[in-house]
Amino acid sequence: MADDALRSSVSTLYDEHHVWLKNWLRRRLPCADQAADLAHDTFLRVLTQREPVMPDTPRAFLTTIAQRVLASHFRRQYLEQAWLETLAQQPELTAVSEETRALWLETLYEIDRLLETLPPVVRKAFLLSQLEGLSHAQIAAELDISIATVKRHIVKAGTLLYFAQ
Structure with a gap:
């Protein structure tokens, strides 16, 4: 009904x-x-x-x-363009098939979708750690939060991604 x-x-x-x-x-x-x-x-x-x-x-x-x-x-669109630019910079020998490229893009879209469900500060802490390679202390300084909070945020985001289906 x-x-x-x-x-x-x-x-x-x-x-x-x-x-x-x-x-x-x-x-x-x-x-x-x-x-x-x-x-x-x-x-x-x-x-x-x-x-x-x-x-x-x-x-x-x-x-x-x-x-x-x-x-x-x-x-x-932004993710796809960044991915294509990254692939274009790779040597010819590491070029991937269209099927593999599509699977990777779909995975990136799913990761992006999952990260969007997180509060902005959690997402930012995780991305600074994973993409920028910043230490917990550097992230804490940039976001003006404690190192313990940075660790909790990174664990929260990592757990979300790890257990996503």
Whole structure:
């Protein structure tokens, strides 16, 4: 019964606001096809909610979700571009197959998605440790927190990534 109510509310929301949302996204993206894809991704996120959607201000509601989808899209583009630049700098002998490249990119996207679930200071401490190679003391100084807190943050992020399925 709840699934029927959810589908009905999303269907109504989609019928009344999909074109508007696609146009809103189109103004922020270089390609109409990307705007259409991200509009559908926005409604997919709405569908994954457990409760029927009956917002008082549907466009503000959709805009908030679409902004998050858009941020994820740009973050994925940035990750992919950084990865491709890194691969381009590698010697020819270490070039990887397209399948391996796709698997690595998907893994990077998943790591990025998981790290986004962490509080910003936890994520920053972990990234400073793993990507910048900073010591716990250096991270503590940069983030203005104690070394013990840095250790807890790094363990929290590492545990999240280690036990992710």
